[in-house]
Amino acid sequence: MASDTPLYEVLALRFGTHAQRPARENFLTDEGQFAPGSQMPNDYYLWVVRNDRHFLLVDTGFPEEMARRRGRTLFRDPVEALGDLGTSADDVTDVVITHMHYDHAGNLDRFPHARIHLQEEELRFCTGPSMRHRVVRRPFEPVNVHTAVQGLFEDQLVLHRGEAEILPGVTVHPVPGHTPGTQVVRVPTARGWVVLASDAAHLWANIRLRSPFPILESLTPMLDGYDTIEALADGDDHVIPGHDPQVALRFPALAGAPDWTCLHEPAADGLMAATTAGGAVR
Numbered sequence: 568m569a570s571d572t573p574l575y576e577v578l579a580l581r582f583g584t585h586a587q588r589p590a591r592e593n594f595l596t597d598e599g600q601f602a603p604g605s606q607m608p609n610d611y612y613l614w615v616v617r618n619d620r621h622f623l624l625v626d627t628g629f630p631e632e633m634a635r636r637r638g639r640t641l642f643r644d645p646v647e648a649l650g651d652l653g654t655s656a657d658d659v660t661d662v663v664i665t666h667m668h669y670d671h672a673g674n675l676d677r678f679p680h681a682r683i684h685l686q687e688e689e690l691r692f693c694t695g696p697s698m699r700h701r702v703v704r705r706p707f708e709p710v711n712v713h714t715a716v717q718g719l720f721e722d723q724l725v726l727h728r729g730e731a732e733i734l735p736g737v738t739v740h741p742v743p744g745h746t747p748g749t750q751v752v753r754v755p756t757a758r759g760w761v762v763l764a765s766d767a768a769h770l771w772a773n774i775r776l777r778s779p780f781p782i783l784e785s786l787t788p789m790l791d792g793y794d795t796i797e798a799l800a801d802g803d804d805h806v807i808p809g810h811d812p813q814v815a816l817r818f819p820a821l822a823g824a825p826d827w828t829c830l831h832e833p834a835a836d837g838l839m840a841a842t843t844a845g846g847a848v849r
């Protein structure tokens with residue numbers, strides 16, 4: 568990293584969970600790595616990248632109504648939680664949507680003044696003929712797709728075709744596989760380059776085992792994406808998976824706003840290996 572690269576804080580908000588989740592539902596293949604009947608929860612996050620000059624929201628979570636309808640537990644409304652950081656949805660000027668699944672773009676209509684940064688390929692996918700397949704469209708919500716299209720007509724949507732710089736030094740990178748237009752966010756921090764992998768890697772176990780999450784558009788790009796993410800990050804602890812409960816446990820809480828986790832600070836040692844071994848993955 569160049570010495571004049573601006574540095575940022577990176578915060579994660581764990582706002583919900585899917586607690587009763589069989590471990591095998593988190594992996595495309597079962598190669599005997601799961602203890603019978605073992606559970607492996609998925610948590611829900613959104614992220615903030617900020618310094619004294621800039622504020623960027625990465626994904627928008629989802630509202631209570633979607634949580635109820637889909638059997639997910641919401642700890643708190645993720646948009647209202649921005650108040651912990653002294654801001655509100657009305658003040659947010661830039662939002663990166665990593666992909667259009669409901670748990671990442673679920674509150675898109677609540678950011679009327681923000682530029683919405685999306686990969687062109689993702690818009691094509693969620694408005695295209697793939698959505699005629701129920702199993703493909705299931706993680707999408709029409710209201711979020713409507714909001715994206717409306718944003719397109721009102722100059723709110725910023726479409727990227729590949730890598731792009733969103734803030735000075737902060738870049739998005741397409742990592743297709745989970746969806747064709749999934750993008751990850753690379754941030755320079757005091758501890759090095761951190762990559763918000765979102766659903767390019769749901770859990771640390773997915774990337775460590777090279778065993779993708781089963782909601783998957785294409786397998787080989789997904790696996791290639793793990794290499795891409797690792798090359799962009801400054802180490803294993805610098806890759807932040809999108810749904811791993813360990814994220815909130817391994818990194819320190821933000822002073823005064825303990826629901827937010829500081830990803831720009833070093834992780835606690837050992838938990839990842841211990842939990843991976845002692846949890847559902849043998």
Ligand SMILES: [Zn+2]
Pocket residue numbers: 666668671706745766
């Ligand atoms: Zn997803």
